[in-house]
Amino acid sequence: MSAAASAAASASTASTASVALRAKLALARPAVTAATDALWRPAGLGPRYLRYLAAMHQLIRASVPLMERAAVRCAELGPADPVAGPLGRYLREHAEEERGHDDWLLADLAAAGADPAELLAAVPPPAVAELAGAQYYWIEHHHPVALLGYVAALEGNAPAPWLADRLAAGTGLPPAAFRTVREHAELDGGHLAALDALLDALPLTAAAEAAIGLSALHTAHGITRLFLGLAADPAPGDPTEGGTR
Numbered sequence: 001m002s003a004a005a006s007a008a009a010s011a012s013t014a015s016t017a018s019v020a021l022r023a024k025l026a027l028a029r030p031a032v033t034a035a036t037d038a039l040w041r042p043a044g045l046g047p048r049y050l051r052y053l054a055a056m057h058q059l060i061r062a063s064v065p066l067m068e069r070a071a072v073r074c075a076e077l078g079p080a081d082p083v084a085g086p087l088g089r090y091l092r093e094h095a096e097e098e099r100g101h102d103d104w105l106l107a108d109l110a111a112a113g114a115d116p117a118e119l120l121a122a123v124p125p126p127a128v129a130e131l132a133g134a135q136y137y138w139i140e141h142h143h144p145v146a147l148l149g150y151v152a153a154l155e156g157n158a159p160a161p162w163l164a165d166r167l168a169a170g171t172g173l174p175p176a177a178f179r180t181v182r183e184h185a186e187l188d189g190g191h192l193a194a195l196d197a198l199l200d201a202l203p204l205t206a207a208a209e210a211a212i213g214l215s216a217l218h219t220a221h222g223i224t225r226l227f228l229g230l231a232a233d234p235a236p237g238d239p240t241e242g243g244t245r
Contacts, residue, residue: 017204017212018196021152024213028220032157035227040163044233046171050114051230056180057105058124059226060098062132063154067095069136070144082203083145090198091147097191104180111176127229131222138215145208148199149215155192157223159185 039052074081074088106116131150138146163185164178171177199212 017199017202017209020209021149021199021213021216022156025153025156025216025220028153028217028224031224032220032227035224035231036157038231039227040167040170041231042170045167046173048230048233049167049171049173049177050109050112053105053109053112053114053177053180054119054122055125055128055226055230057102057109057119058128059131060105061102063098063101064095066132066135066139066147066150067091067098070139070147071095073139073144077144083143083208086198086202087145087148090194091144094151094191094194101180101183104183108177108180111179112171112173125226125229127222127226131219131226134218134222135215138211143208143211145202145204146211146215148195149212149217150219152192152195152212153216153219153223155195157220161185 039048068091071088071091074084074091077084079085106119109116109119135147135150138144159181164181167173167181168175168178202208204212
């Protein structure tokens with residue numbers, strides 16, 4: 001391939017929707033990484049991991065309902081919207097792939113010695129409500145395509161393959177307490193590849209790409225806020241100390 005052809009190919013690749021979205025998310029990566037490092041610091045790791053599991057359950061239990069609602073909105077938009085058909089099919093398929101993952105987190109909590117019933121009775125924190133709630137707003141009052149930014153940000157910040165072993169060593173909890181961390185470290189890379197393919201196949205307008213990017217950056221900011229909140233260990237005597245609320 002000539003240098004000119006190679007440059008043209010590179011420019012074409014750089015202009016794809018998936019690459020553009022990754023570039024936007026890269027802007028938020030330092031903050032997310034710093035919050036993640038604070039979350040997984042060794043001191044107080046055991047109780048903090050339980051709080052992480054609780055928060056992830058509260059967040060992930062919204063994933064399938066969000067995708068199902070977005071798929072319904074796609075059906076309502078109908079064939080007049082060229083994005084709605086393929087987007088709806090993707091969302092229905094991905095919802096099935098994600099179904100039951102919230103139950104994994106309840107099982108992890110039980111294996112770690114916590115009471116899942118206590119979690120289910122607790123009010124989710126504002127950071128969780130804001131993460132999922134913004135998506136409901138955009139699905140209902142703008143366009144369900146915005147949800148792709150949420151998916152990209154969450155799955156783009158999946159646990160590292162080594163994290164489960166590090167957490168097990170640092171907490172002393174049994175292997176059964178880390179199923180969700182292990183599974184998502186393996187699954188989310190494939191999910192991101194499917195999302196990239198969809199983004200590059202959809203006939204996205206500039207406005208649709210902007211909505212996806214805004215959703216992704218909002219989600220990355222929300223993850224950062226959530227992780228920093230979890231990283232801030234409760235003061236002695238706080239009723240949430242060592243618990244799942």
